[in-house]
Amino acid sequence: MHALQPKHTKLNSDETEEILAKHNIALAQLPKISKKDPALPEGCETGDIVKIERKGDVAEIYFRVVI
Numbered sequence: 001m002h003a004l005q006p007k008h009t010k011l012n013s014d015e016t017e018e019i020l021a022k023h024n025i026a027l028a029q030l031p032k033i034s035k036k037d038p039a040l041p042e043g044c045e046t047g048d049i050v051k052i053e054r055k056g057d058v059a060e061i062y063f064r065v066v067i
Contacts, residue, residue: 005039006039006052006053006054006055007052007053008039008040008041008050008051008052009041009050009051009053010040010041010043010044010048010049010050010051011048011049011050011051011063015049016048016049019049019063027047027049027065028065030049030063030064030065031062031063031064031065032064032065032066032067033050033064033065033066033067034066034067035066035067040066044066045066046066046067047065047066048065048066049063049064049065049066050063050064050065050066051063052064
């Protein structure tokens, strides 16, 4: 991982359900990220949710579903 690359973390099934329920959304409503994206952690499969943590003046957290 490059020093400037945001941290990517694969969520487990419990965390996935919690995020979807918290935001009251379906998996299909999340923004998408390609399975071939080199930033993804090892073992990501289609349908997994990835948490992206960007640092800056304000820490930002994003969620993407792997397609």
